[in-house]
Amino acid sequence: MASKDWRKSVVYQIYPKSFNDTTGSGEGDIRGIIDKLDYFTTLGVDYLWLTPVYESPMNDNGYDISNYYEVNPQFGTKADLEELLEKAHARGLKIMMDIVINHTSTEHHWFVESRKSRDNEYRDYYIWKDGTYDTPPTNWESKFGGNAWAYDEDTNQYYLRLFDITQADLNWENEDMRRDIYEMINYWIDFGVDGFRFDVVNLISKGEFKNSEGPGKEFYTDGPKVHEYINELNRNTFGDKDIMTVGEMSSTTIEHCLKYTNPERNELNSVFNFHHLKVDYPGGEKWSLANFDFLELKKILMEWQVAMDEGGGWNAIFWCNHDQPRVVSRFGNDETEENRLLSGKMLAIALHGLKGTPYIYQGEEIGMTNPGFNRIDQYRDVESLNAYSILREEGMDASLILDILATKSRDNSRTPVQWDDSRNAGFTEGMPWIEVSDKYGEINVARALEDGDSIFYTYQKLIELRHELDVLTYGSVKPHLMKDDDLFVYERLYEGERITVMANFRNKEVPYPENINAEGEVLLSNYADRKNVLRPFEAMMIYGQNN
Numbered sequence: 010m011a012s013k014d015w016r017k018s019v020v021y022q023i024y025p026k027s028f029n030d031t032t033g034s035g036e037g038d039i040r041g042i043i044d045k046l047d048y049f050t051t052l053g054v055d056y057l058w059l060t061p062v063y064e065s066p067m068n069d070n071g072y073d074i075s076n077y078y079e080v081n082p083q084f085g086t087k088a089d090l091e092e093l094l095e096k097a098h099a100r101g102l103k104i105m106m107d108i109v110i111n112h113t114s115t116e117h118h119w120f121v122e123s124r125k126s127r128d129n130e131y132r133d134y135y136i137w138k139d140g141t142y143d144t145p146p147t148n149w150e151s152k153f154g155g156n157a158w159a160y161d162e163d164t165n166q167y168y169l170r171l172f173d174i175t176q177a178d179l180n181w182e183n184e185d186m187r188r189d190i191y192e193m194i195n196y197w198i199d200f201g202v203d204g205f206r207f208d209v210v211n212l213i214s215k216g217e218f219k220n221s222e223g224p225g226k227e228f229y230t231d232g233p234k235v236h237e238y239i240n241e242l243n244r245n246t247f248g249d250k251d252i253m254t255v256g257e258m259s260s261t262t263i264e265h266c267l268k269y270t271n272p273e274r275n276e277l278n279s280v281f282n283f284h285h286l287k288v289d290y291p292g293g294e295k296w297s298l299a300n301f302d303f304l305e306l307k308k309i310l311m312e313w314q315v316a317m318d319e320g321g322g323w324n325a326i327f328w329c330n331h332d333q334p335r336v337v338s339r340f341g342n343d344e345t346e347e348n349r350l351l352s353g354k355m356l357a358i359a360l361h362g363l364k365g366t367p368y369i370y371q372g373e374e375i376g377m378t379n380p381g382f383n384r385i386d387q388y389r390d391v392e393s394l395n396a397y398s399i400l401r402e403e404g405m406d407a408s409l410i411l412d413i414l415a416t417k418s419r420d421n422s423r424t425p426v427q428w429d430d431s432r433n434a435g436f437t438e439g440m441p442w443i444e445v446s447d448k449y450g451e452i453n454v455a456r457a458l459e460d461g462d463s464i465f466y467t468y469q470k471l472i473e474l475r476h477e478l479d480v481l482t483y484g485s486v487k488p489h490l491m492k493d494d495d496l497f498v499y500e501r502l503y504e505g506e507r508i509t510v511m512a513n514f515r516n517k518e519v520p521y522p523e524n525i526n527a528e529g530e531v532l533l534s535n536y537a538d539r540k541n542v543l544r545p546f547e548a549m550m551i552y553g554q555n556n
């Protein structure tokens with residue numbers, strides 16, 4: 010039965026701006042989350058992760074924090090947040106906050122001070138370097154396009170900004186800055202939160218400031234002092250408390266992630282990595298049209314699964330978040346309602362059998378699809394808008410860029426949650442900040458809850474199994490058929506118990522695989538019966554003995 014081990018938890022990610030609006034502002038809010046707490050208990054998840062709700066100019070939807078201690082009025086008040094915590098806790102739900110400590114907004118008072126003069130007491134909280142007026146300190150590229158340095162005329166220096174120009178990178182070499190960050194995290198611990206997701210935390214330690222042959226990642230990714238800093242963060246804040254932590258790791262390696270999550274090193278509980286979500290970036294290029302490489306997807310997932318298992322690390326497992334397109338449109342098939350349902354369930358089963366902490370992103374549990382935007386004015390995301398203008402400048406055809414954005418933009422996952430088939434999908438009484446997908450008539454929560462055969466109930470069952478079966482939590486991972494073009498098959502093994510997961514990723518029948526131990530009880534499948542072939546998108550999870 011369910012124990013208190015955090016490793017048995019399932020996390021639901023909320024992007025508050027697109028979740029549920031109770032004021033008619035067109036943007037979701039904290040009260041909108043409170044109103045839906047029963048929905049999470051029906052689904053069965055353990056933690057709710059809220060992407061940043063702090064004060065922010067919202068140039069990057071809250072990842073540009075201007076005050077760590079205040080709630081953005083757009084989302085509500087601190088009293089709302091307190092009430093959310095109270096009401097969530099009363100239902101046994103825990104709350105995870107998103108902490109952005111690689112950078113702050115340029116409107117944060119530290120930065121406002123820092124840019125005043127070279128000898129300001131906050132100058133060194135950020136990374137300022139000399140350049141010349143047309144040559145930045147290094148040729149590193151911002152993750153959102155353009156050079157990673159922004160010139161400040163008043164003090165005639167550049168500040169580093171790996172993301173937007175309004176997101177200045179903090180200088181972790183500065184002890185006072187680190188102390189202030191720990192104090193802030195302790196404030197939220199005292200406030201009563203139960204966990205933290207640390208935004209791009211493997212970028213906090215910058216190494217040498219030199220030109221690069223590429224975008225410059227090697228100088229700041231998993232940098233020289235990153236483990237030291239995270240260990241210090243742990244010891245000064247959550248280390249001795251019942252707080253679940255996950256670090257978002259950009260372009261990281263297994264070796265580093267084993268270090269980040271090895272319990273003996275006192276860093277973090279778990280990590281997100283994104284290598285498996287780059288299998289449709291041919292030659293590393295995100296802004297392209299491409300089918301996903303299925304063999305590569307399996308290879309990467311399984312390499313991480315096996316290595317993290319054997320090395321005593323811990324993965325977060327996920328297909329979706331607010332930075333990724335919708336998985337059913339990406340690795341599944343949303344061309345017909347039948348295919349959407351089958352492939353949505355297949356993807357859920359394929360993922361939730363893996364080892365690690367499963368994450369579900371709002372709307373994934375009802376199989377929300379990419380909205381199919383086809384005009385640039387439908388987009389809101391800074392990364393997408395930058396990409397559009399950069400690609401246009403490079404001469405790419407506007408209609409091709411729009412086709413690319415329709416499959417790759419972060420806004421694909423940021424459209425409002427489709428609650429029902431009423432106006433604006435029940436998300437707002439006002440004008441939604443970003444268009445609601447026009448699929449909301451068929452794809453919505455009300456409908457999913459009514460239909461016992463919906464994707465929702467596959468997720469519900471998978472969460473229940475995660476809580477019940479030790480083999481899903483602790484079992485080792487044994488990949489199979491790694492060269493098979495259609496099937497994703499693996500076993501989980503633990504103390505005489507076995508789970509076999511089989512998933513057909515293709516819209517066609519494929520022969521039932523030979524030499525796979527699939528004896529036992531079918532715990533879950535997206536077809537009502539079993540045949541001697543695997544039908545389009547057929548997936549199953551089988552429980553048996555390991556002998």
Ligand code: NOJ
Pocket residue numbers: 069072073109172208209257331332
């Ligand atoms: C990762 C977050 O998930 C993303 O939304 C954000 O833009 C960057 N970090 C910068 O904070």
